[in-house]
Amino acid sequence: xxxxxxxxxxxxxxxxxxxxxxxxxxxxLKLSKEELLKLGEAIYNVDEANTCFKCHGKGGHxxxxxxxxxxxxxxxxxxxxxxxxxxxxxANKEKFLQDLEVALHYLIRHGATTxxxxxxxxxxxxxxxxxxxxxxxxADKYNNMMKGLTxxxxxxxxxxxxxxxxxxxxxxxxxxxxxxxxxxxxxxxDGSDKGGVFK
Numbered sequence: 001x002x003x004x005x006x007x008x009x010x011x012x013x014x015x016x017x018x019x020x021x022x023x024x025x026x027x028x029l030k031l032s033k034e035e036l037l038k039l040g041e042a043i044y045n046v047d048e049a050n051t052c053f054k055c056h057g058k059g060g061h062x063x064x065x066x067x068x069x070x071x072x073x074x075x076x077x078x079x080x081x082x083x084x085x086x087x088x089x090x091a092n093k094e095k096f097l098q099d100l101e102v103a104l105h106y107l108i109r110h111g112a113t114t115x116x117x118x119x120x121x122x123x124x125x126x127x128x129x130x131x132x133x134x135x136x137x138x139a140d141k142y143n144n145m146m147k148g149l150t151x152x153x154x155x156x157x158x159x160x161x162x163x164x165x166x167x168x169x170x171x172x173x174x175x176x177x178x179x180x181x182x183x184x185x186x187x188x189x190d191g192s193d194k195g196g197v198f199k
Contacts, residue, residue, distance in 0.1 A: 020102035020123070022109060025172060026179040033183065040184030042161055043177050048153035052181065055145070060188035065145060067135075071185050073194035078135060078142065079103050080197070082128040089197065097197070099126045101182065109178035111150040112142035149177055 031039075044052040057063030060071025069077050075086065079100060089096045103126060107115045120128060120141075130141055149158055154177075163173035186198040 020105070022105045022175045022178060023102065025175045029168075029172070029176060031176075036180045036183040037187070039162065039176065040180035040182070043149075043154070043157060043181045044184050046153055046157050050147050050151035051153050052185075060185060067143060067145075070194075071188045072190040073192065074189055074197035075194045076134075078130075078133050079107075079128075081133045081135075082130050082141070083126070084129070085132060100197075102126065104182055105175075105178045107142065107146065108148040108181050109174055111148040112144050112146035114150075116141050116144075149174055149181075 045058075047053050053063070055063045055065035055068045056071050057068075074080055080089075083096065083099060083103075084091075102123065103115075103119065106119050106123075110118075120126075128141075147154070149155070158173050158177045159170070162168060162176055163170055166173070166176075168176065189195040189198040191199040
């Protein structure tokens with residue numbers, strides 16, 4: 001019995017920290033980080049048009065979408081910069097990363113159009129200054145080409161690999177896919193001066 005409790009405690013400590021609605025929904029599923037990474041790898045690497053893999057490329061760079069974020073370099077991401085960049089990261093790393101994850105889970109789950117319209121209004125405790133973003137984009141906070149899980153090629157694997165296989169609702173499956181996908185994306189961080197956020 002003590003061994004079982006010890007294993008459970010270690011497993012709980014290894015899980016990611018959750019803070020928002022999507023994160024809370026996924027936490028209830030009690031998946032290990034390894035399970036999340038495996039699902040995230042499968043979701044990210046769907047090789048069709050308008051998918052993470054096609055737009056961002058293998059390992060997070062070199063995709064076919066001009067202007068897509070280099071996922072190896074989190075310090076260059078729009079949200080990282082708008083949230084205060086290195087100064088905010090250094091001041092309170094835990095809160096910064098928690099807020100970053102909440103924002104990016106929502107972006108992956110709903111795509112840029114919905115993020116631009118709803119996220120900041122619904123998450124007023126996360127502060128942004130879009131004038132700090134070094135990548136100019138006059139139209140939107142995020143380019144609407146960022147479809148996340150909303151593109152048709154992404155919906156099929158989410159349904160087959162997660163919803164049907166794990167017997168989840170469509171909403172649960174989408175939340176899980178967003179969190180798992182981002183767990184996998186975090187492994188791309190190359191630790192360089194443009195990365196080193198998740199290392």
